[in-house]
Amino acid sequence: MKKGVTLKDIAIKLNMSVSTVSKALSNDASISDMTKERVLKLANEWYYTPNEAARHFKQNKSFTLGLIIPDLLDQFYGLAINGVEEVAAENKYNVIVSQSHENVEKECKIIDVMSRNRVDGVIIAISKNTQDMAPFHKLIYTGIPVVFFARAPTEMSFNYVSANNEDGALKAIKFLVKRGHKRIAHLMGPSAMPISQLRLEYYKNALTKEGIEFDPVLVKEIDFTTAGTNKVMKQLLNMKNPPTALFIFKNYVSLDAINYLKKYHRSKLSKVDMIGFGNLPLIQYLDHKPVASIEENSHIMGIEAAQLLFRTIDQQETEVNEIYHHIKVPCKLIIHH
């Protein structure tokens, strides 16, 4: 087991200089065919593999992107990872994926590690508790551009890729109204998250557009846990005038909501219509599906985020740029038969 063959090893063996070997391997016009042949032959024999780390080091770039997400097992993020990796691969970049598990301290540590490893940029869906934007300002200050996605930062002075939540909410509410619903509850995301506030807002706007009066008792906050969803479902279903449809922050919550109905209100299972954000692949296997999903296209969000990041990286090399982009990926309503 030998440790990687280097240009020097080859140079010594062939009695030539390292520079000549380097140029021969990169097929430089100044090198004679004879030399190129000899070098290539030995390189193959010895399984010479160029040390990219050394190349990157010299270029002071890592050709690596950092991707931070709450949870890999969430199919929404799984799809986003794929999008990022595709664009990264096209650009000959590697991706390091890390999970915050919704923990702010963990997230900060990850950012620090990535920063120390000099990733060329960071793409992040922040944890549900992340408020402080200081770590991101620091990243940018030290020359590492950041693109947020899915979950909005608490300040607007950042690059950000999201679904077109407003349009998604409108399509969903319209669809529910068309199906005859008038009491449509909203299972809103954790209130600390800007994206939760936004979707709540869009829900209200959509109701107004559809001529339905907003009723604050129909808004209940979930925390992504099954227990939290169960509690909220109980409150809603025990109302004297319970909702007939649910507009849900995230479809994993819908799954829990459906399970709740199955257990405690079986009779309502086919009556309470649910629509949630995120068209998860696993929904195809369910017998009791949400009536529709708001397809957020997290795969495309990943692609857009990576492309935006690369554009920012390229710009950086030419001039300082203080313009921030907010890209909205269109939503589509997917009706589950």
Add this chain to the structure above:
Amino acid sequence: MKKGVTLKDIAIKLNMSVSTVSKALSNDASISDMTKERVLKLANEWYYTPNEAARHFKQNKSFTLGLIIPDLLDQFYGLAINGVEEVAAENKYNVIVSQSHENVEKECKIIDVMSRNRVDGVIIAISKNTQDMAPFHKLIYTGIPVVFFARAPTEMSFNYVSANNEDGALKAIKFLVKRGHKRIAHLMGPSAMPISQLRLEYYKNALTKEGIEFDPVLVKEIDFTTAGTNKVMKQLLNMKNPPTALFIFKNYVSLDAINYLKKYHRSKLSKVDMIGFGNLPLIQYLDHKPVASIEENSHIMGIEAAQLLFRTIDQQETEVNEIYHHIKVPCKLIIHH
């Protein structure tokens, strides 16, 4: 936007040498408190972040592991990734995850990229078509140790972490027999995969142990596609003496099998018992579950694979080691109520 502050920047500003700054920051005993203070102060002010890439380069190690899997969205592999990442993080290692999407050429490319980037080791679940072990021999030859997991390599001279498939198969067949089944079909994996052959063998052995005669017509090969599963299901159910239970290579196939019954043999839905490998988290949301899952503990497999890899990396530094390990992670039968 400045590009990363370096030791040199600090040294120049403070009128001292780079070595002194380096030592001050690593709290070397030889440096005066006064100097340390001055250095630390400026380092903080300037957000100095040590360039790990440079450190790694000097140590000729990347502190990065390569992880190659067929598909990130398969929860089996998602859980395995988590296991690998946990162990890597404990060892201050980064992980680069890449997907082969069951494509041999893609897999080879990934191996090449990882090799060029001088990952310190590779953990891989090979694609379903991977036969040639040459790329892995090359990796090992150039000093990059490899650990296979889940899917066995085509030669035995490699480190390998798998479920205890034999035990898993036995538990599954026993359980089905106890439920009164005598005609138990096997939906076997792609025959080119060694792991498929093994599970087939263990299925036969288990039948024998339970006193059931093996019937080759009850073995049908699937290819992981829904169409492939449907075809096989049709063949099985149209037999004059059809099976009453299915022992299935992988639970994603079970999901398709269940969907097939729902569509075309609804009456048999609750009669044909299925058991598949892999206790996928998404099963909890299904109304019609396999009667049981063979929990392969892919999360633990990830942990074991990473630990084995680290042991190999450590050994490498001391001496050449030609001993190969095959670790079998215990299986558990999970009965879905």
Add this chain to the structure above:
DNA sequence: CTGAAAGCGCTTACAG
């Protein structure tokens, strides 16, 4: 207590 030098593997501008 501080600093000069060498070196990790590579590329590239320059000299010959």
Add this chain to the structure above:
DNA sequence: CTGAAAGCGCTTACAG
């Protein structure tokens, strides 16, 4: 056509 030298950011053995 080939090679010597410098340098990417850091650490470390050695000199002073």
